[in-house]
Amino acid sequence: MQQEKIFENTEIAFALKSRKELSKAHFLFRMMGNATLVKIGAFLAKKSLQLGLPVKGLIKNTLYSQFCGGETEQDCIPVIKRLYKTGVSSIMDFSVEGKTNETDFDAAMDKKLALINFALINKESSIIAMKPTALGRFALWQKKTEKKPLTETEQEEWERIVKRFDTICKATYEAKLWVLIDAEETWMQDAADDLVELMMKRYNKERLTVYNTLQCYRWDRVDYLKTLHERAKSDGFKLGLKIVRGAYMEKERARAVEMGYPSPICENKAATDRTFNDALSYILDHNEDISAFVGTHNETSSYLAMQLMAEKNLTPRNNSVWFGQLYGMSDHISFNLAKKGYNTAKLIPFGPVKEVVPYLIRRAKENTSVMGQTGRELSLLSKEMKRRKNS
Ligand SMILES: Cc1cc2nc3c(=O)[nH]c(=O)nc-3n(C[C@H](O)[C@H](O)[C@H](O)COP(=O)(O)OP(=O)(O)OC[C@H]3O[C@@H](n4cnc5c(N)ncnc54)[C@H](O)[C@@H]3O)c2cc1C
Numbered sequence: 599m600q601q602e603k604i605f606e607n608t609e610i611a612f613a614l615k616s617r618k619e620l621s622k623a624h625f626l627f628r629m630m631g632n633a634t635l636v637k638i639g640a641f642l643a644k645k646s647l648q649l650g651l652p653v654k655g656l657i658k659n660t661l662y663s664q665f666c667g668g669e670t671e672q673d674c675i676p677v678i679k680r681l682y683k684t685g686v687s688s689i690m691d692f693s694v695e696g697k698t699n700e701t702d703f704d705a706a707m708d709k710k711l712a713l714i715n716f717a718l719i720n721k722e723s724s725i726i727a728m729k730p731t732a733l734g735r736f737a738l739w740q741k742k743t744e745k746k747p748l749t750e751t752e753q754e755e756w757e758r759i760v761k762r763f764d765t766i767c768k769a770t771y772e773a774k775l776w777v778l779i780d781a782e783e784t785w786m787q788d789a790a791d792d793l794v795e796l797m798m799k800r801y802n803k804e805r806l807t808v809y810n811t812l813q814c815y816r817w818d819r820v821d822y823l824k825t826l827h828e829r830a831k832s833d834g835f836k837l838g839l840k841i842v843r844g845a846y847m848e849k850e851r852a853r854a855v856e857m858g859y860p861s862p863i864c865e866n867k868a869a870t871d872r873t874f875n876d877a878l879s880y881i882l883d884h885n886e887d888i889s890a891f892v893g894t895h896n897e898t899s900s901y902l903a904m905q906l907m908a909e910k911n912l913t914p915r916n917n918s919v920w921f922g923q924l925y926g927m928s929d930h931i932s933f934n935l936a937k938k939g940y941n942t943a944k945l946i947p948f949g950p951v952k953e954v955v956p957y958l959i960r961r962a963k964e965n966t967s968v969m970g971q972t973g974r975e976l977s978l979l980s981k982e983m984k985r986r987k988n989s
Contacts, residue, residue, distance in 0.1 A: 601905040604934045605897050608982035611930035614680055617986065624979040626664050630962050631972040640959040647952050654951050661958045665926035666693070667946040671716050674723075674948050677925075682722035685936035686944055689725045689778070689922065690716065693947035693957040698735060700758070706732040707762040714769050725920075725943055726770055726777040730790040733766075734759035742789035763793055764800070767808055771801040778840050778891060781811035784850060784862045795826070802835040806889055813844035814874035817864045823877055827888060840891040840922070841877050843870055874899055882906040882919070889918040893945075895928040895971065900935065914939035926961070927971075930978050 605611075612620060629635055646653040667674035671690060678688040692709050710728055717723050731739060738755055741748060748756060770777040779794050781787055794810040801807040810826075812819050823839070830837040844850075847863055854861040864870040878899065881890045892903050900921060907919055920941040923932045936942040947957055 601901045601908075603901070604938060605900070605930045607934050607937075608930065608978050608985060610937050611933050611978060612982045613684065613933065614929075615982075617983075620979060620983055620986075622660075623664060624976065624983065626660060627972050627975045627979065631976070636962045640962065643955055643959065647955060657955065657958070658951050661962060662951055662954070665924070665947060665958060665961050666954055667925060667948045669948065669950050671713070671948070674946055675720065677946065678720065678722040681944055684933055685939070686932055686942050687725065688723040688925075689727050689943050689945045690723050691727050691945050691947045692949055694949045694953040695732075695956050697732065700755075703733050703735075703759075703762060707765060710766045711769055714766075714773050714775060717775055718773050723946075724775055726766070726775055727780065727945060728766060728777060729780040729782065730763075730793070731782055731786065733762040736786060739786035739789045743786050760793065760796075763797060767797040767801050771807040774805075776807060776809060776838065778809045778838075779811060781813045781842070781844070783846050784816065785853070791822075795829070798830070798835045798837065799833055802838070806836045806838045809838035809840050809889070809891055811840040811842060811893075812877055813842055814877050815844035815847055815850075815863050815870045817869065817873060818862065820873060820876050820880065823880055827880075827884060830887065837888040838891070839877075839881060839888060840893050841874065841881070842893040843874055843896075871896075871899075875902060878903055879906060882910055882912075885910060885912060885916075885918045889920075891920045891922055893922045895923055895931065897931060900931055904935075904940070915941065917941065924961070927975070 615623065629639075643653065643657060667677045667688075667690070674688070674690060678690075681688055690713050692706075692713070697703065697706065710726060713723075713726055717726065735755065738748075738752060738759070741752065742756065767777060779790070779797075782790065791810065794808060797808045798810070812823060827837060844863075850863050851861050854863075864873055874894075874896075878890065878892065881888045882903070890903070892899065894900060903919065903921065904914075907914070907916065912919060914935075920943060921931070921935050922943045922945060923929075925944045925946045932942050932944055947954060949957075
């Protein structure tokens with residue numbers, strides 16, 4: 599079956615952007631395509647904020663407005679309402695990173711609970727996202743993953759992490775929402791997988807609440823998916839999986855080389871793509887048991903998901919498949935999918951300008967390093983600018 603190519607429609611993709619916004623996005627992606635500029639810009643942004651120089655306005659009007667919804671939940675309301683009018687839901691993500699103490703972890707939990715309440719009031723934002731290491735110390739996740747014995751104090755600390763996880767999952771369950779739990783580095787991920795599975799056993803019995811994430815750049819993930827599916831069937835819980843390729847490739851490979859163990863990452867991009875496709879096919883083959891949140895900016899993967907849905911007679915609106923992209927990226931995928939009726943969501947990072955700078959720098963660097971991504975965004979923006987000029 600030939601899948602209809604819908605992502606070329608730039609009129610739908612950029613319907614929410616004014617002429618000025620289109621030119622600004624074009625300018626930004628052009629800048630991000632320049633690796634030297636990104637490197638210097640990242641350094642200057644960090645330094646200027648540390649020194650208290652007045653650069654907040656500049657950052658806010660450029661990268662921040664492209665990739666973030668606002669400083670607070672309330673600031674994001676106009677953005678999420680605009681998206682929702684075109685059929686795109688929002689996943690609000692408080693993008694403050696690098697917190698390391700118990701007060702911060704409790705604050706992160708409280709923020710998630712506030713977001714659950716926000717989602718109850720604002721139907722435009724009905725999915726919650728959370729990152730395991732926002733709720734507890736990375737080193738402790740790692741120690742659990744390595745199955746090293748914990749000291750008494752560490753055991754208490756771990757129990758606080760479990761409690762925070764449980765509090766968020768329970769509140770999500772009671773609110774009848776979904777929470778998508780991010781996957782991170784392999785050397786802490788087993789502990790996260792185990793804890794997410796425990797949450798699924800608690801809160802995914804009668805309906806789906808908790809989604810784990812499969813990083814398909816890991817060659818072991820399809821086997822993991824199959825065994826997890828078996829356990830879900832035997833223990834009677836529903837499985838929700840966000841499938842992504844994975845964000846920590848360089849770090850993973852470097853650590854494996856440095857420490858002399860086999861890399862957990864697929865040998866090349868084609869192998870990652872194969873794992874992604876295999877995982878997607880397996881999930882859709884078992885769509886009565888497993889729901890998918892397809893988190894990708896890859897057009898081929900998105901077309902594959904659409905094609906598999908059609909082959910399984912799943913309508914675009916079938917709740918067992920959702921698509922997701924980051925705010926500010928791949929609008930041609932999000933808005934064209936939504937226009938055709940597919941369940942689509944944008945992940946909307948938000949937070950004070952100063953605090954989200956590390957996130958913005960990662961986005962800028964990713965757009966420099968992801969092969970072809972910037973070029974694709976630029977050519978689509980140019981196409982739309984030209985179309986509007988001629989129409
Ligand atoms: C909604 C959403 C949620 C996300 N959540 C998470 C998360 O919880 N955890 C997480 O880790 N990431 C997450 N990501 C990021 C994601 O993992 C990818 O880094 C990003 O989306 C780029 O992959 P792609 O499928 O969009 O595009 P593509 O451009 O097709 O793929 C790029 C990806 O392919 C892989 N790759 C590139 N080169 C090679 C190579 N030489 N060998 C092997 N593999 C290679 C890498 O994973 C790289 O990021 C999320 C992304 C989205 C959109």
